[in-house]
Amino acid sequence: MVVTLFLLASLTFVLMNVIPGSPLQSEKATSEQVKKNLEAYYGLDKPMFERYITYMDNLIHGDLGVSMKKKFQTVERMISSAFPYSLRLGLVSVVTSVVGGVVLGTLAALYHRRFLDHFAMIIAVIGLAVPSLIMGPLLQYIFSVKLGWFSVAGLKSPLDYVLPTIALSASSIAVIARLIRSTMVEVMNGDFIKTAKAKGLAGHMIVWRHALRNSMLPVVTYLGFMIANVITGSVVVEQIFAIPGLGKFFVSSIIDRDYPLIMGTTIFYAAILLVGRFIADIAYVLVDPRIRLKGGKAGA
């Protein structure tokens, strides 16, 4: 994990520095001396290798540098002020995706090849085909502009979460629903389900205790991807709904070519993603008792 992060940080640094031109170039016409001073301030006059060492050293100590466009703002401060919005929206979306996907998939599997199944799968395919890029504006147009049920933008009241969350989680809901459906149809034909039925266990208990637990495995594997999905989606959704989160900073940093901010956000995103995948791996072990990380006395 650390190695990956280190590689990505190096890659980012090299990419940002090999290209001609610097972020200072686009400023208004400056005298030679001012330019020199600015370069010295941001350390751009030093050779690349030295800058790389400094950057990495600072990075290890948690210092991501100073933004070049927004004066006197450190990158950490910008990230820490924006991240809570993104985190809250992201967590709400992850929970919505899992709950929504599991409910939809279970219904589809239990009413296999009946109306509810087809209905759920049509929703799932739509969720898959309509990216957040389109879902966002569409929801905004229908529910905020035309119907006036929700506010158009911002993230002030709990109700404001509804539309961005739907836009963010639609595709994950679709994938999870399809995964759950296909595994559960298989699981429901298993012998242990017949046993459970034979011993008189109530229908909802069979689904809850036996079928669902055994169908969750592919979903847990998908969690890592889903976190990546939510992150990329949040970049778009935050832009559309004017949420002052990390994604909005990322987009503006790209447009401004604000190198320290681009690098800072990229590394931060990568770190979240890797932590997310790590958590997904742990969750996998927790859900599937057959996998034991430690070898040796695997008794169960």
Add this chain to the structure above:
Amino acid sequence: MMRDDNPFAPLRKDSTAGEKITRKSLTAWQDIWYRLKDNKLAMFGLWVIVAVVLLAIFIPLVSPFSHDTNELANKNAAPSWTHWFGTDNLGRDMLVRTMTGAQISLFVGVMAAIIDFFIGIIYGAIMGYFGGKVDEVMNRISEILYAVPNLLVTILLLVVMEPSLTTIIVAMSITGWINMAWIVRGQMISLKNQEYALASQVLGAGHMRILFRHLIPNAMGPIIVTVTLSVPSAIFTEAFLSFLGLGVQSPKASWGTMISDSIGAMTLFPWRLFFPALFLSLTMFAFNVLGDGLRDAFDPKLKK
């Protein structure tokens, strides 16, 4: 009274009749095609793709408008008989722009899929077929590449490179092939120990011949499914990049550029968002259902 044409009269015994093959035997591909044809949703997807491709080719040829001529007097016009899809903020015909956008989006999607196809097959086949140390090293490399969030890498590359169609495709392909390589690797590992591979080896065939004549053709099913499903994801990635302003540059426009251009004006001129969004969604839907249908057709065991 006995009738001549007694329906219950026993047939003459004919031992050869049971052996006769009455139905023409099908090749594997015909079989797959028949199974695919039965899947209505997948066929619908196929027809949608064909229709979008044809429209994208012919509409710009037939239309009296061009995708980059402005008609400033007639900007942001609502759909009408002259401009079926309306016009945009510079008075350009949206129908033609949507279709030239289709050309670009489809081109990006298909090219990215083709590049993934070749790199993925070669890399994956070498990994899976040779196994051992080769596999270990190559697999580790791909795992490291995979751990790096691919969209971030794509964005980084596009920030530093001159934005153009080629750079977008290259940037997307840098990490896009890994999935394909893993699928091919898995196939190779399971296929290389099959009897026909051994037989070919015994007959003196070289590695290349076994790989390209025997193993890869047999792994074509999962490969084609992956290619079909990687087209919509490439189209989506391109739309996403355009949304960030890193995509195709003006006056060319892909669906993504058109959507991101029109979001700001959505409340006033919804048609500018609606048509590119509709075609983007329709195409992604079509590729997804076709991919699912192909998966079922290639592996009937999976179909429930």
